[in-house]
Amino acid sequence: MLPVFAARADGGIIEDVDGNRLIDFGSGIAVTGVGASAEAVVRRASAQLADFTHTCFMVTPYEGYVAVAEALAELTPGDHAKKSALFNSGAEAVENAVKIARAHTKRQAVVVFDHGYHGRTNLTMALTSKNMPYKHGFGPFAPEIYRVPVAYGYRWPTGPENCGPEAAAQAIDQISKQVGAQNVAAIVIEPLLGEGGFIEPAKGFLPALSEFARDNGIVFVADEIQSGFCRTGQWFACEDEGIVPDLITTAKGIAGGLPLAAVTGRAEIMDAAHAGGLGGTYGGNPVACAGALGSIETMKELDLAARARHIETVMKARLGAMQEKYEIIGDVRGRGAMLAIELVKDPSTKEPNPEAAAALAKACHQEGLLVLTCGTYGNVLRFLPPMVIGEELLSEGLDILEQAFTRI
Ligand SMILES: *Cc1c(COP(=O)(O)O)cnc(C)c1O
DSSP states (O other): OOSOOEEEEOSSEEEETTSOEEEESSHHHHTOTTOTTOHHHHHHHHHHHHHOSOOOTTTSOOHHHHHHHHHHHHHSSOOSOEEEEEESSHHHHHHHHHHHHHHHHOOOEEEEETTOOOOSSHHHHHHOOOOTTTTTTOOOOOSSEEEEOOOOGGGOTTOHHHHHHHHHHHHHHHIIIIIOGGGEEEEEEOSSOSTTTOOOOOTTHHHHHHHHHHHTTOEEEEEOTTTTTTTTSSSSGGGGGTOOOSEEEEOGGGGTTSOOEEEEEEHHHHTOSOTTSSOOSSTTOHHHHHHHHHHHHHHHHTTHHHHHHHHHHHHHHHHHHHHHHOTTEEEEEEETTEEEEEEBSOTTTTOBOHHHHHHHHHHHHHTTEEOEEESTTSOEEEEOOOTTOOHHHHHHHHHHHHHHHHHO
16 A cells, blocks of 8 residues: 555556656556546446446346446357356456356366465455465365466476476376366466466466366366456457366456456356356446446457557567666566566576565655566566556656666
8 A cells, every 4th residue: 555545547647635646557456457537437437327326237137237248248258158247346256156167067176276366255265375465364264175286487397388288287187186177166267367476377288277177077267357358468368378268257457447347158157056046236236337338448449459469569678678687587477568577586596586576666656656566475566557558658657667676
């Protein structure tokens, strides 16, 4: 928490109550990709507010919810018949994906991964890898959750080239031997891991797990809550290796800052739960749905996926040059407008350097650039600029980051 109380924000600047202006490389944690006051979001949500704020979709449905479900069916990977259910938060979407997978498979076990993050409710705490601060003192946790290795190229003992297939073999072996594939309801994975350190599973890992899931009747769930909605330069990160998940969870970037989340997936899986088994008072609130339609309209009109790819080109060039100069940058990674640097004490030992990440973040904040840290070891500096950020702000932000290295 910064000592900055926001007064207004758009697609690149957060202005505080004292008139200070911060360049935004955080987007409210990957939420306001279209900006924090995008015209289409404000217009549509305002119009909806004037019409009605709420009826409860389970009681009297409304068109906005259906329109969001139709957009999700169109935009998510795969051309099979799809259905969606809408919720309020990412954690709630993940919980419901697990409920749906269990109802469909009549199995209980859920497989998740090292460094994975899926939320802060009881079930999603259990799915989340990192103890501090997410789980510490908050147990007991839900049973039947099994954690297996992820293909973390930078830290894989035999090197990034071998990582994808080797990690997949290890994960599949652990699932088969320790859990039994026939007991597994769902495999839940972030196609580009967020809180765990912006880890891109090494090539081949996701396809191998998705194939293993298909062969064993396991529901493959892509948690795209952070990586979705143009963030990685495509509508969804799993498109990069042609993965078609059975279920996909979305939230964060979906509605331009309004609270909305979704589970979208194969119609026959989505229909597995009994009538009334899924729901919630506010899920798919009409104002949030209007915001989502405005956000999606903006992403299409401005082609924000292409814009995210452009941000990657600009930022990776600058970050790469910084890596040449500053040896504490062990790794530069990520895709689109979801990029990070991993900081180490010494590139040969790769010992994590959380102190440098904290000092850099602080130095950036002091000079007017908002950046976030993440990672299991707290040693990753992540960059999530709004996709609509202007060229000059982007480059000014990178200048501030570079100066921060000199200062620390
Ligand atoms: C943020 C996040 C969640 C949880 O979303 P909330 O809206 O905070 O509940 C789940 N999964 C991933 C990958 C996330 O980044």
